[in-house]
């Protein structure tokens with residue numbers, strides 16, 4: 001049965017933890033959905049892990065839309081959230097509404113996510129009033145990486161922590177159904193989580209959020225050149241893939257692949273005619 005925003009909110013009320021993951025393609029989405037993950041995010045992290053950008057800033061709405069279509073085709077049960085990329089919701093509430101509507105209507109997403117606290121609350125309110133569920137995202141907001149001066153933990157001073165508490169409250173008041181807390185000290189996440197009625201979904205935010213989200217390529221060990229402190233490798237897929245590719249290259253070079261097992265054959269009579277009569281390719285029946 002399809003997970004809805006009320007399923008997610010009931011999970012918080014029951015004290016049931018909420019696992020969430022990113023996915024960017026059909027096959028991965030199908031695996032994540034089959035594993036029973038209730039929240040699947042088509043994150044703009046796709047720019048860094050799938051498209052090779054250094055930040056999420058170059059990601060376009062068309063990129064997220066394209067990947068959202070693939071992910072929604074792969075998810076039978078999960079609630080699919082499409083991330084709104086940099087500058088696709090900042091210019092005006094109307095711009096945000098138009099772009100969010102595209103992700104829902106054409107992409108098939110069930111909700112959108114956008115970064116920012118109090119200053120984004122009116123936009124969140126407008127989208128929610130129009131029937132679009134919104135997930136907030138505060139703390140380290142990667143689209144503001146240049147303003148933040150790098151990918152840094154947020155909320156370490158009293159002023160910053162108070163700002164994050166106010167941001168979380170403003171997003172809840174605006175109607176957000178959940179909030180991502182990214183790279184926030186664990187103690188602060190605990191306080192925010194206790195104060196909110198809506199679920200907090202952490203990444204680098206300690207063990208006391210209502211749920212946890214991870215970037216799937218981090219979790220599966222596909223990215224090995226930089227491993228963020230907040231991630232854990234549940235598989236070593238980069239090593240597996242490297243080893244498989246080495247074996248494939250060696251097998252092809254040594255004529256050990258393909259073998260008869262992977263080949264197709266023609267009827268021996270056809271073959272005999274072909275050899276005996278020197279029949280041209282178009283004449284074989």
Ligand code: KIV
Nearest residue numbers: 022043044045180213
């Ligand atoms: O883009 C993304 O993957 C995200 C998660 C890290 C929350 O925003």
